[in-house]
Amino acid sequence: MPSSRSSRKGLYLLSRYRLPYLLLLPAVVVLVVFLAWPLGSIFYFSLRETPLGGASIFVGLDNFALLLSENRFLNNLAASLRYLVGVLALSVPLAYLAAILVSSRLRGAGIFRTVFMLPWIIAPVVSSILFRTMVDPYSGPITAALEWLTGEKFLFLVKPDLAVLSIVVHSAWRSFPFEMLLIAAGLTAISPELYDSAKVDGAGAWSQFRYVTLPLTRNQLFVAVLLITIWTLQDAEGVYSLTQGGPGYVTEVAGVRLFKEAFIYFNIGIGSAIGVVLILLSILFMILYLRVIGAGESQ
Amino acid sequence: MGNRRLNRRQLLRIGTLGLAGLGLGACTGATATTAPAAEAPPAAAAEPVTIKWAHYFDPLQSPAQKFNFEWMERMASTFEADHPEVKIEPEYFDWDRIDDRAIMDFEAGIKHDVVFGSPQLMAKHFEVGDFIDLAPYMAGWSDEEKTDLAWSPVWASGSNGDVQIAVPTGVHTRSLAYRRDMFEAAGLDPDTPLTSLDECLAAAQALTTDDVYGLGMSFGPARGTIELYFGPLIWHFGGELWDPEAKEASFASEAGIQAANFIHDLVYTHKVTPESAIGGTYDDAILVAFLEGRLAMGWGFGSYWIVSLEEGGFVKGCFPATDACAVDTGGVMVTPTAPGAQFTNGWTLSVHALSEHPQEAFTFMEHLIKPDSLYDFPDAGLPARLSLWDRPEFQSDFYQTWLEAAGKGRPMPATVHYAELADTAAACLQEILVMEEPVEDTLTRFQDEYNSKYAGK
Amino acid sequence: MRGRDVLAWVGLVLIAVVVFFPIAWGIKTSLTAPLGTGRLSTPLLHLESYRYILSQPLFVVYLKNSLFVSLGAIATALPMAVMGGYALARFDFPGKRLSVLLLVLPLLPAIAVLVPLIVYMQRLGLYNTLYAVILANVVFNTPFAVWMVRGFFASIPYEIEEAATMDGCSRLGSLWRISIPLAAPGLIAVSIFVFINAWNNYLYAFAFTTSPDLAVLPQALLRFLGAWGTNYGGLTAAATLALLPPALFFLLFQKWFVMGMVAGTGK
DSSP, rough: OOHHHHHHHHHHHHHHHHHHHHOOOHHHHHIIIIIIIIHHHHHHHTTTEEESSOEEEEEHHHHHHHHOOOHHHHHHHHHHHHHHHHHHHHHHHHHHHHHHHHSSOOOOOHHHHHTTTTTHHHHHHHHHHHHHTTOOTTTHHHHHHHHHSOOOOOOOSSSSSHHHHHHHHHHHHHHHHHHHHHHHHHHHHHOHHHHHHHHHTTTTTHHHHHIHHHHHHHHHHHHHHHHHHHHHHOOHHHHHHHTTOSSSSTTOHHHHHHIIIIISSOOOOHHHHHHHHHHHHHHHHHHHHHHHHHHHHHH | OOGSSOHHHHHHHHHHHHHHHHHHHHHHHHHHHHHHHSOOSSTTSSOOOEEEEEEOTTTTOGGGHHHHHHHHHHHHHHHHHHHHTTEEEEEEEOOTHHHHHHHHHHHHOOOOEEEEEGGGGEEEEEEHOOOOOOTTTGGOOHHHHHHHHHHHHHHHHHHETEEEOOOOOBBBBBEEEEHHHHHHHHTTTTSSOOOSSSHHHHHHHOOOOOOOEEEEEEOOTTHHHHIIHHHHHHHHOOOOSSTTTTTOOOOOSSHHHHHHHHHHHHIISSSOGGGGGGOOIIIIIIHHHHTTTTTEEEEEGGGHHHHHHHHHHSSEETTTTTTTTTEEEEEEOOOOOOOOOOOOOOEEEBBBBTOOOHHHHHHHHHHTTTTTHHHTGGGSSSSSSSSGGGGGGSSHHHHHHHHHHHHBBBBBOTTHHHHHHHHHHHHHHHHHHHHHHOHHHHHHHHHHHHHHHHHHO | OOHHHHHHHHHHHHHHHHHHHHHHHHHHHHHHHHHOOOOOOOSSSHHHHHHHHHHHHHHHHHHHHHHHHHHHHHHHHHHHHHHHHHHHHHHTTTGGGHHHHHHGGGSHHHHHHHHHHHHHHTTOOOTHHHHHHHHHHHHHHHHHHHHHHHHHHHOOHHHHHHHHHHHOOHHHHIIIIIIHHHHHHHHHHHHHHHHHHHHHHHHHHHHHOOOGGGGOOOHHHHHETTTTTOOHHHHHHHHHHHHHHHHHHHHHHHHHHHHHHHHHHHH
């Protein structure tokens, strides 16, 4: 296509749709300059080695090869998946239950909707430290209660399984309010007649949930799961201030590894390569979820 | 629809909030922009030179910091009195980030003058070049003056050939703190120091009861795990954490295996060291546990904790040091590892490479390390100057034990990637302990992963 | 039906306990832990820790920095979100389908982008200023904000605006006089979302500032875990105080926040 024609077409579009383009311009400029461009740079940096106080050199895929050859990095990815599955498995059912309860016609249930949002309002670094002090072997109330119940001392940040449980419970606690809010938003949009007609058809509580509630909140559930997935995958500060990735590398999720490489060791190349892997993983999950919801819609 | 529209009162409320925000925004905005202005060189020659002093005493952290602040204020005001053309401006950085900030700010072009630093990270400072060589400024120093400061390993960390980028302000070393009353109760003589690991283990076993662990150590996810426990034990068994010739990690040696096994057995076989030490912080595992009576002996007890021994009533008249310093229910002994198998460090002072007034900065540094200035520097731990040790208040057995411990110490490996090395070795030890993985394979795996990235650097 | 109500109440209370327990533990610590780095709690309640925190001028500086960053992020992100959201809700134009990118971009891990952003901030002369922190918060919150506002405008019947246009309002005039007031709950929802995210964020300030007097509250809170042990009383007291602004903000406007989320994500 000759360029003059395309530019003329561009000008035509610009004059015809000037207002919406102008309205979108600030957001687009900010996002292109400060988000899209750095996203490109991360790919660039991942192919280079940038020593402190020196010029960077092109190293091809060396950073990726190094990472994939490491037991540690494979463990980082496994830890991230374990963390993600744990958080979703714990927070989504809890959020669903909470959403149904706060949207019910009970008097006063609405107050709980506000109360339940508290974990979302607290800074992750603060809740991490609170959780850490709660499971302290000598002064934590949770360890004290468990010791009283079982006669055993639970070393939450020492035993690998308990350390994973600690970061999962902490993150699920932080994540469930936002999920609840989204799901509750979907629930309020369902008209009560649908339940009434389901009841007329003889549907029990489970059938009502299965055939009315769940399908009609599917979009909200999708947004909730997607958001929490991405937030959990990239979480660094929550896990780092709780366990620093320990014991060993058991809770060193990819976000924590990235934080350590980029901000503690200044290994920009490796840090960027991990960033690229995280971005690709996020895109993979988005596609996966879109497929699932797409399949659900065509049913 | 109607209920969605805000009524007047609600709009007013939002408006007020917004205005309040603008007002606050305006005033904070102003303070935010004054920072770069302060960095600019003085416009008129009559204005004093400003020397920024980067320190790590968090003004918020705890009221106990007031001693450090009083010392800082006195240092600044006495210096300003002698040098009216210079103004001292303290600037705070997190204690575990101060070295990184000096490096990052050097790269970003942000200027500092006098900066506190850590010996373990001097190799990185040498590599980046964010601290100037002080040797030309010290040309006028007498040999006496130099040897007075150069006796501890802290000085050596800042040297590379003739280049000197840091000078010590104190000595942080560690010893084995122990409960004299518990020794007596267990039938042990509190006045006979333990001299070998075997003796130490036997004592720990005798001291362990239902409520008390015989020997406290700390293997948390922190540098202390390497600096105070795993590292010194590897040195004790004749190995090295890092090979300075090949410039690569070497902890997966016979000595490394012995050290890891020794630690593993303390926790799981002899059960004289609490398993909780693998997850907690160094302070909780050693200081707090010792003060609360949960430990009979605390390995890696820092010279910066002498104040706590005094406050806890374990020693009397030792902080601040007096010539009546005497032990009571607790005492310290030199860690029973082989000579040289012990870590000694301390805070150092350097001049930032972007300083516009290096001469004034150095003169201020000299003021800070004068014997009388260092003498009551609260965070010194122990005196950095050998001549100060001749004073009567340091002649007690208690302080002489600390001097012996400090002299026995050595610095951490001088690698640019010290942080990675220490964290790798700590994670390795933790995996060996909690996952019961084969010792030799695990050490080798972690060492190989480290060397595949950093060998030769 | 009675039994089901009881069950529902039991469920609500149980979840409330789970939600409240860590917070209650924090508040209890702030009232019982000794001021300083000791560990043993006293059975006596005292306000020493709060008195200490409030007597520190630096705490006020950190508080101001946090407010400046959070309100600055709202002031920057909200107008962009209103304009962009309105364009997406009310106009058809070529390339509109690309707006899906707005949904995707903020989902990419922010932590991965920080390293190159540090370099840009240095080149722009914004490094080590609170403006850099505001900008980062704007960048990572704007896409979702645009999407929420779009949903809000889309839920307002177009006829109302049309009527206004016929009465002589220009297109922008009707946006300003009719649509924005109608969409106010959505704008409040977006503001709360941005405020809370910015208020709690630690990484951006950590990455883009270096001067101690530019620290924000989450950074200041971590400082209580210091080289001389942890000051639990001070930490939990400061954390409790830091929780007040977002909690107040949320409590005042939570009704609209919930409505905003419903409209913003319903479609």
